[in-house]
Structures are given as C-alpha cells and as structure tokens.
Amino acid sequence: MEKIEILKEKLNKNAVVTEIAKEKSPFKVLISTILSARTKDEVTEEVSKRLFEKVKNVDDLLKIDLEELEKLIYPVGFYRMKAKNLKKLAKILKENYNGKVPNELDELLKLPGVGRKTANLVITLAFDDYGICVDTHVHRICNRWGYVETENPEETEMELRKKLPKKYWKIINNLLVVFGREICSPTPKCEECFEEIRERCPYYKKIAY
Ligand code: SF4
Secondary structure, three states, X not given: OHHHHHHHHHHHHHOOOOHHXXXXXXXXXXXXXXXXXXXXXXXXXXXXXXXXXXXXXXXXXHHOOHHHHHHHHHHHOOHHHHHHHHHHHHHHHHHXXXXXXXXXXXXXXXXXXXXXXXXXXXXXXXXXXXXXXXXXXXXXXXXXXXXXXXXXXXXXXXXXXXXOOHHHHHHHHHHHHXXXXXXXXXXXXXXXXXXXXXXXXXXXXXXXX
C-alpha cells in the first residue's frame, strides 16, 4: 500500500470534496450521486444546488411534479430517466424506510438508480462508514499497479475488500480519481508521474523496458 501513502502525501490537498458531500446529508448525497452518473462534477454540483433549493427532503421529492423535476435537472443528461428514478426512489424511501436513506449497502442497492459505486459513496460520504467506491479510475490504476487482476469495477471492489487495509477504504476513491484524471489517465502520462510511484509501478516497467 506504499503507493497510496505516497499519493496521500502528494495529493491530499487536491482531493475532491464537494459542498454537498461536506453537509453529510444522506438525502442530498444520495440524490446528487444519482444525478452525477455520466456527468461532469461542476454540472452535478450546480444542478444539485438548484434542486435542493426546492427539494429538501423525501416529502418534497414525492410532491414535485415529474415535469418540473425534469426541467430542474435537465443539464445533467439522461434527465428523463434520472427524474423517473428519483420519483420512484422517493416513493420507496417513504413507504419502506420511513422517509430516510438506509445506511446499509445491501439496502441502498435495492433502490432505483443506485449501483455499487453510488451505494459505497453514500456509505462513505453521508454515513462516514467504510465503503470502497470503485469507479473506472480506481479500477484502472489498481490493475496497473498489480494490486488486483480484474475485468470490471465490481470485481475490483470485491478484491479490494479482501486485500486493502480498511484505513484506505474511504480515501482510495478521492486519491485515485484525482491521480487518474491528472496523471494515470487511460493513456498514462508516466513521465509526469511521481518518481517514487513510477519506480514501483509494474505497468511502467513493462512499457519502459
Ligand atoms: Fe500510472 Fe504510469 Fe504512474 Fe504507473 S508510472 S502509476 S502507469 S502514470
């Protein structure tokens, strides 16, 4: 896990913690994470803020008209599908969870529009509990580093749950997303990588020699 320690030291200041995540409201974190699918962070942040001025809780989400909801979230893309999922979600939360967002991974995964990445993010950001949020950056980099040999993010999450010490679970996403965007991108900028990481990187050794 040495590479993560190096990254922590180098990148922690740049870690992405949005205003919404800072609030630690399970409802807001869940909704904005659903909105964020295939959308840029800046767009999600802006749309979420606008939405939460009108929709502050599950009851508001139940009451709002589908068409108005679609208009409010339009910039995030796939807005029709997302709005429909949000309405279904509000109904399920009200009927099955007393209007609250559940704090268990398995329960979150039963909700419409919620996949493993979203569920883990909610567990980590809203409930400050242990989740491992694996997106394409985490999946790609962990494979390049040889921590895992997996085909998709879900398999990577399962492997990391076995191999990764718990103290890294919550931070791995933030660190590797920033690193994956800036340096270890799909076409990696190895020459710009931190020397301490590059000299320990099996992927670099393979392409450099
Ligand atoms: Fe990624 Fe290249 Fe750095 Fe290895 S050396 S971590 S492949 S950028």
